[in-house]
Amino acid sequence: MTILRSKSWVDIPNDTSISELMLQNVSNTPLNKIIYEDALTGKTTTYGAFQEHVQRAAYWLRHTIGFKPGQTLSISSPSSTEYIVVVHAVWWLGGVASLVNNSLHQSEIAHALDLINPNFLVVHDSVFEKASESLKLCEKHHDIRVLTLGKRSAQWTAFPAVSLPAAHPKIGKPYSLKGKDARKHLAGILLSSGTTGRPKAVMLSHYNLVAAIHQLRGDNPDNWRGSQREIFFPPLSHVYALYVCITGCFWLGAYVCLMPRFDLELYCRLMQDRNATLARLVPPIAKMLAENPVVRKYSYPSLEYFSCSAAPLTAETAEKLSKAFPHVALCQTYGCTELSGPCVQSGVRDKTMALGASGKLIANTEMRFLDLDCKDVGASGPGEITVRGPNVFMWVPICNPFCVKRRGYKDDELTTQESMIDGDWLRTGDLGYIDKDGFLVLYDRLKDIIKYKGFQVSPLELEDIAHRHPLVDEVAICGVWSESEATELPRAYVVLKKEVEKSPTHLSRHAESISNFVSEKVSTYKQLRGIVFVDDLPKNPTGKILRRVLRMEREKYENGPIRAKL
Incomplete structure (x- = not known):
């Protein structure tokens, strides 16, 4: 058996909740530093104010709404600071945050609610009518209390704005897992991408989320530092945003400007005016940046690197992007929802990486390649990419009375079992191999x-x-x-x-x-x-x-x- 192991290994606590981790202030971030900005409104939130907002929102959830530890709250909204506050308030109380893309069709939202069966649903004004129809389309009976961000209704309660007055009560101590096993406590439910079938509800533990950002920073601290600045446009419901905006930004005290919808000119202007140091891309946006003349109207003196994720970048687009931005490194990441984010990343340091490659293993990660008969084919493959590590969604039996019996895909033990091999190896369904320089190259999708x-x-x-x-x-x-x-x-x-x-x-x-x-x-x-x-x-x-x-x-x-x- 040929097992590739990452060169860096870090200690990952297994008795820490994601909320406890967020209070560590690993970058010595001053309380008055702006870490979140909403692109359309210009509203900013400092590191200290964000913590206050989370604790006050948690108090409101517990004492006004009656939210209890172990309950699940789904949220469907465009990107905003309020969205992230809601998620952290849920975690602060020991609840489960479920992220649902607001751009889904009402039938798809209904399918998501049937999968997740949340106790509460928070929706933005723009999702208000769609959510009403989605609830009617559900195939299962649900007892869901619906809250809205910014809109009052005779039927639904409005979630308070994050700018709660200073006199508003707060819950000062977060949900703690000291003396407990964080691998057995559910933190989040995200929908898989659904590229080969209907989306599945992926269950991630506190340990998974804590591990993912430790692994990324442990492998390449230059990629994950408090001084980084970025404009982020992918939906907050995606695992991409989970480890970048919702956990990574707060943990590092880094700056993120949130765009609820993509606009090329606004994106370029913000990258210039906000001195962005990196730009996280998906292939269609990479193509725009490489080809659209609007991009040349602005300058990007602070931009160090692009990080492309979510889908493979074609060699043609990569070449064009590199020519358009000759002084900006082109980096990529590879991962999936079941991995709590990436398992492979590259950075400015990887100067020998071919344009079609994705990077090297992040800390504490192991990888092997299998043929169609599930036999190891070695690093040169190509074979199915199979991964083991602390960020892999958990599926061991647990005793927590608030959670289901197994981690993995919620209420789908058969698919969970099919996705694992040899105990704790995740079969990604992607085909790849390691090139001569030691970088992962994606070959294709097994089912495609x-x-x-x-x-x-x-x-x-x-x-x-x-x-x-x-x-x-x-x-x-x-x-x-x-x-x-x-x-x-x-x-x-x-x-x-x-x-x-x-x-x-x-x-x-x-x-x-x-x-x-x-x-x-x-x-x-x-x-x-x-x-x-x-x-x-x-x-x-x-x-x-x-x-x-x-x-x-x-x-x-x-x-x-x-x-x-x-």
């Missing part, structure tokens, strides 16, 4: 691999090539079953660049050109067996293309207003 006449074809590899064609703006490739050939066929769904001519005659020529372009660079069995031009591709909120939606709704995409087939 196309099986063409006995050969395995990687959609990611073909997409990376097709992206380089001058006519292609976006592309997704997935397998389409052919009865006549009794095999899957690699089919490309392509979004053409706006300026490209799209008459039927031109589309036929474009399809032939793209197909030939790919064929020249791959083996015969990897060649495209069909091209369909579409207006757009289905994606999740972080920009990850949902190939499963393409497969499920194939007829819609292949019979849309723009189409051509080879």
Whole structure:
């Protein structure tokens, strides 16, 4: 068995709640330092004021609403400081915070509520009507008390603004796990990305959350320091935001400006005016920064590095971004919700890393690669990435009366068992390998691999090539079953660049050109067996293309207003 182990190891306490960890002030942050700013309103919150707001909100939750330790509160709202206050107030009381994306369809929110079954639901004004409809669509009966951020209703109670008066009572001591096992106490429930099926409710313990930020900082302190400054736009419901904004920022005393929705010009102006030292990206935004002329209107003298996550960055976009920002390092991270965030990261120090790589193992992490028969294939793989470490969601039996019997996916022990191997190794479902310089390279998603006449074809590899064609703006490739050939066929769904001519005659020529372009660079069995031009591709909120939606709704995409087939 070939096991890769991270070079750095740190001590991680197993008797500390996330709230207890937040009070450590590891960067000696002054109380008057601004750590949170809301981009649209300009409202700022200092390190000291934020702690006060959390403790007063906790008092209100306990004594006005009756929130009890072990209960679950779900929140669905755009990004704001109030959102983060609510989450920390729940943890301060020993509760479970459940984060639900506010951009979900009402049926998807209903599915989330059926999975999580929270005691309380906090929604923003903008989610008010959607939440009402979602509650009606739930398949299960729920006794959920709904609170709103900023809106009063005869039916629902408004959560108080974080700017509670100083005279308002507060709870001065956080929920403590001293003398207890933090691995057995649930802290958060997040929804998985749902790239290969309906989202699952991922349960994370206090130990998981404490471990994740210790591991990241322990591996690369320069990536995680109190002096860093950033503008953050991904939804706070994503695990990306959990370890960056909700826990990491508060723990380090770093500065984060929260954008509830992405606007390119505002983002660039804020990066300039707020002296951003890093920019956390997802691939669609990386592409904008690399290509859009608006970006050149501003300067970024403090910017040290980009950190791209949530989905693989194509080599083409990486090259363009590096050319557009020659003095800014391009770093990447790799992880998933079940890992409480990343298990691999890179930093400015990784100057030899290839553009398509993701980085090296963070502290206290082990990794191995498996073939389709779950046999180890060694570091050179490619094989399924399998991870062990303290940040892996827990699934051991527990005795806490407030929690379910096992960690893992809530109320889904079968899927939990299927996701683990050899006891405590998490099967990520992603394929990868270690390159000659020791960096992880993502090969593809196991469930997305196309099986063409006995050969395995990687959609990611073909997409990376097709992206380089001058006519292609976006592309997704997935397998389409052919009865006549009794095999899957690699089919490309392509979004053409706006300026490209799209008459039927031109589309036929474009399809032939793209197909030939790919064929020249791959083996015969990897060649495209069909091209369909579409207006757009289905994606999740972080920009990850949902190939499963393409497969499920194939007829819609292949019979849309723009189409051509080879």
